[in-house]
Amino acid sequence: MRVLLASPESRVWNSRQHIHNGLGYLAGALRHAGYNVSLYDASIETEPLAEVLQRERYDVVGISSPTPLIREAWQAAATAKSTGAVTILGGPHLTLKPDESMEHDEVDLVLRGEGEDAMIEIMQMLDLDPGLQAAPTAPRRFSHKGWSEILGLSYRNGDVRHNPPRPLRPDLDNIPYPAHDMFKIDRYTNLNPLTDGLIPGSRSYTIVTSRGCPFKCTFCSKPITGDTWRNRSVDNVLGEWRWLVRDLHATEIGITDDIWNRDLKRAKELCRRLIAENLNRVPWVTVHGMKVNYGDAELFQLMKAAGAKRVGFGVESGNQGVLNNIIKKGQTLDMVRDAFKNAKAAGLQTMGFFILGMPGETMETMEDTVKFALELDPDLANFMIAAPYPGTRLWDMLEEMGAEIFSHDWHDLAIQDNKAHFQYGGLKAEEVEEKWHDAYRRFYMRPNRLVRRLTKWDTWRNAPERLRDAKRFFLGNLSAAPKTPAWSGSAARRLG
Numbered sequence: 001m002r003v004l005l006a007s008p009e010s011r012v013w014n015s016r017q018h019i020h021n022g023l024g025y026l027a028g029a030l031r032h033a034g035y036n037v038s039l040y041d042a043s044i045e046t047e048p049l050a051e052v053l054q055r056e057r058y059d060v061v062g063i064s065s066p067t068p069l070i071r072e073a074w075q076a077a078a079t080a081k082s083t084g085a086v087t088i089l090g091g092p093h094l095t096l097k098p099d100e101s102m103e104h105d106e107v108d109l110v111l112r113g114e115g116e117d118a119m120i121e122i123m124q125m126l127d128l129d130p131g132l133q134a135a136p137t138a139p140r141r142f143s144h145k146g147w148s149e150i151l152g153l154s155y156r157n158g159d160v161r162h163n164p165p166r167p168l169r170p171d172l173d174n175i176p177y178p179a180h181d182m183f184k185i186d187r188y189t190n191l192n193p194l195t196d197g198l199i200p201g202s203r204s205y206t207i208v209t210s211r212g213c214p215f216k217c218t219f220c221s222k223p224i225t226g227d228t229w230r231n232r233s234v235d236n237v238l239g240e241w242r243w244l245v246r247d248l249h250a251t252e253i254g255i256t257d258d259i260w261n262r263d264l265k266r267a268k269e270l271c272r273r274l275i276a277e278n279l280n281r282v283p284w285v286t287v288h289g290m291k292v293n294y295g296d297a298e299l300f301q302l303m304k305a306a307g308a309k310r311v312g313f314g315v316e317s318g319n320q321g322v323l324n325n326i327i328k329k330g331q332t333l334d335m336v337r338d339a340f341k342n343a344k345a346a347g348l349q350t351m352g353f354f355i356l357g358m359p360g361e362t363m364e365t366m367e368d369t370v371k372f373a374l375e376l377d378p379d380l381a382n383f384m385i386a387a388p389y390p391g392t393r394l395w396d397m398l399e400e401m402g403a404e405i406f407s408h409d410w411h412d413l414a415i416q417d418n419k420a421h422f423q424y425g426g427l428k429a430e431e432v433e434e435k436w437h438d439a440y441r442r443f444y445m446r447p448n449r450l451v452r453r454l455t456k457w458d459t460w461r462n463a464p465e466r467l468r469d470a471k472r473f474f475l476g477n478l479s480a481a482p483k484t485p486a487w488s489g490s491a492a493r494r495l496g
């Protein structure tokens, strides 16, 4: 049986094109189990999915979706279904909201949670299905025997059935490596646009050295990786790193864990081994996950020696009260200062991620955040307007507080956007949006910073990209749609 694993077209604002490592993991597991599997990532393919499915016949099409792309995922499923393929949806949004997708006839199965084992179990069940074997062309029907045994699966048998959730897999070392070699790697960009520009044709891979995070920041959505921290052994990670550097000729590697440095000893050991094996010649970045309170000066020195180029930190707010009581980040402003100081002293580029407009925030607390960003002075500051994802504490908070919500559709939850998704208390949505622009203007338009940027070749090489960013970040909110509340209170009922 032939399987196509697809990621739908992303129309949310994002000029970066990263490999979809979740699909890489699924492809690696399926290939390891002997299945014929291909990848289709709409963000880099030149041929529409419909044409690929016309040209080549696939028995099963698996589609991945985060929350903002669920409509595109349903469209892809409809396209696949019309060719007679069995359609399976999985990924973060399906784990949070399986019911809504099961209402779509074009979706045969929904898989919640981690997919490596489940996908193989599904394939084994389809292999045995006499209905499917007897009808090699559309319309294909399969029986329901055996589905009830697959944990995490939602399926129909008259009505919709949801099997119990699949426990998080504890032994990450036994999962086959993602099928990195199957990605059309030179069609992706490098990993971070704002410090280096979007270098197309780079060979930028991502690696997940651990899954999950024990912290419970109220805005954070971790439907797949969960609230515990599970790590791969240093040996296992090194094996994948070697493959990326020596065989696949990576030019950049991004660690995309939720919190890769949760175990400081292990993080240092990984760096030492990268140095010892001469793997430090390829630069790497912590794309998302460094937590400020699990690092010391030695770690950053080791990271630098091990080839790290830049580190990202979730700073979130410059107001301790907001960090403690609203975001529940489990870190102090001084911890943040220390982390930036140590990383800069080691010669690493730094990135800070900040959130504006959490419920209960005021103009003053947002101003504290802007001032803190200016004080920390990272190479890149990324300000985001708070977005309520289903399954997060923020989602529930808005519901409990009866906040006014302006997002009408899952698509509106795309982050890195200049639109406020809700307003609460005395803080107006327009004020949050204005502060977002103000933050970008004040951070990036400082004379010393402008001089630094304008003397960099990269700024000029990526001039069109830079101008687009500048228009978006610095000009007022020219395209702001009128604010009509989508709902007050019951988020779960109205959105989607």
Ligand code: B12
Pocket (backbone or CB within 6 Å): 007, 008, 009, 010, 012, 013, 014, 016, 017, 018, 019, 020, 021, 022, 023, 025, 026, 061, 062, 063, 064, 065, 066, 067, 068, 069, 088, 089, 090, 091, 092, 093, 096, 111, 113, 114, 115, 116, 119, 206, 208, 212, 220, 221, 222, 223, 224, 225, 256, 257, 258, 288, 389, 390, 413, 414, 415, 416
């Ligand atoms: C790296 C990353 C990116 C990269 C690469 C994109 C990617 N999809 O890998 C970039 C920067 C491009 C990116 C962009 C976006 N991202 Co992102 N990203 C991540 C990050 C940090 C790691 C992803 C990862 O490798 N996970 C590890 C692998 C093993 O898990 P996985 O990808 O979920 O796949 C497993 C399961 O989901 C399942 N599965 C997945 N697909 C399928 C399909 C089938 C058929 C089956 C059976 C199973 C299955 O099996 C896989 C193996 O176990 C996660 C955080 C996280 N910890 O997951 C956020 C995360 C997935 N991103 C998120 C978001 C919101 C986005 C954007 C929508 C942001 C935006 N611009 O608005 C875009 C969407 C782009 C897209 N097309 O997917 C959210 C999703 C929340 C939600 N409720 O949907 C997360 C959880 C971050 C967060 N905490 O908010 N992202």
Ligand code: SF4
Pocket (backbone or CB within 6 Å): 213, 214, 215, 216, 217, 220, 221, 258, 259, 291, 314, 329
């Ligand atoms: S934001 Fe970072 S530290 Fe907080 S829960 Fe999410 S992954 Fe963990």
